[in-house]
Amino acid sequence: MRDDEDDDPVPEGKVLHAGFHPEAERAWYALPPGVSALEGCPPDFEEDDVPSRNPAVFSRRVLFGLGVAAGLVLGATGSWWIAQERRVVSQPPRIGSGDDIDAILRLAHRFVEGPFEQLIDNHATFLWIVDQHGRSDPPLVDGVVRLAKFAPIHRGATGLRIARRIVQTFDDVRVPPSLEPALPILRELLRRVPREKR
Amino acid sequence: MNVTSFPPLGDLKVEPNPVQEGGTVTISGDKNGVVYILVPGKAGRTKVQLDKDGKAKVVAPVRGGQEFIVSPMTTDGKEVVVEVVSGTPSSDSRGT
Numbered sequence A: 001m002r003d004d005e006d007d008d009p010v011p012e013g014k015v016l017h018a019g020f021h022p023e024a025e026r027a028w029y030a031l032p033p034g035v036s037a038l039e040g041c042p043p044d045f046e047e048d049d050v051p052s053r054n055p056a057v058f059s060r061r062v063l064f065g066l067g068v069a070a071g072l073v074l075g076a077t078g079s080w081w082i083a084q085e086r087r088v089v090s091q092p093p094r095i096g097s098g099d100d101i102d103a104i105l106r107l108a109h110r111f112v113e114g115p116f117e118q119l120i121d122n123h124a125t126f127l128w129i130v131d132q133h134g135r136s137d138p139p140l141v142d143g144v145v146r147l148a149k150f151a152p153i154h155r156g157a158t159g160l161r162i163a164r165r166i167v168q169t170f171d172d173v174r175v176p177p178s179l180e181p182a183l184p185i186l187r188e189l190l191r192r193v194p195r196e197k198r
Numbered sequence B: 001m002n003v004t005s006f007p008p009l010g011d012l013k014v015e016p017n018p019v020q021e022g023g024t025v026t027i028s029g030d031k032n033g034v035v036y037i038l039v040p041g042k043a044g045r046t047k048v049q050l051d052k053d054g055k056a057k058v059v060a061p062v063r064g065g066q067e068f069i070v071s072p073m074t075t076d077g078k079e080v081v082v083e084v085v086s087g088t089p090s091s092d093s094r095g096t
Helices: A057-089 A101-114 A114-120 A123-134 A140-152 A157-169 A183-192
Strands: B013-015 B024-028 B034-038 B044-049 B055-059 B068-069 B081-084
Touching: A101 A114, A101 A123, A101 A140, A101 B024, A114 A123, A114 A140, A123 A157, A123 B068, A140 A157, A140 A183, A157 A183, A183 B055, B024 B081, B044 B055
Parallel strands: none
Antiparallel strands: B013 B024, B024 B055, B034 B044, B034 B068, B068 B081
16 A cells, blocks of 8 residues: 555545635634624733834835925926026027117017018028027017918028028927927928028 | 108128128128128127228128128118038139
């Protein structure tokens, strides 16, 4: 007789059901229904009066605090960065020493407010002013948008020059939202034109 | 309304255009008028005073392949964009 035949037979095919059976008989050692296990007896453990002494709780609190602190630092840094960016955008380099910046900007505003033909006739001057000082000036940006819409329609040397100048002016800076849709069109326009004809 | 303080400029003419690199252009406009030379991408403008005949000569301020602007910087005038091409300046464009 082999050794394995001496072992207790392993029941097979037994299905174990998980869950609570409402009609199951109570165990002989179970307390009567409704009786608390600790009723009338003091707890056999001491309550944790100082939860922070628990290393796990302490570490969670520390992590939470560090997270809050990091969030505050990041938020403050982001706010500072945005403020700096706005400050830089709103205060670009001055056009030149001795120049009357206000007068030059007023001229650019008059180009925008005047007839569109006037803006086209002086588009290079206008875009030069925008490049030097007015990339964050909403009325001037509106003028740029009007020129950007005109350039693909014109399809001549003037249109190409306007497209090239606008793309160069807003190539390395934050593009105003109103101008964003026009820039890909201008780039595509320039891409289709041979370099020597730009 | 007094408008005599800002007389309208006549049409600007710049010859030759295009000009060769290192060459000189002749600017023609109003007598004793003032125009400005602007270079795209560069800060500062250069003031050019036209003479009693309304002319001035200016050396091309940029290299070949670039351009500069001769602008009256008024709403009454019309700018001229001058292209500068590479190559040896000819006798016509060198000026004096």
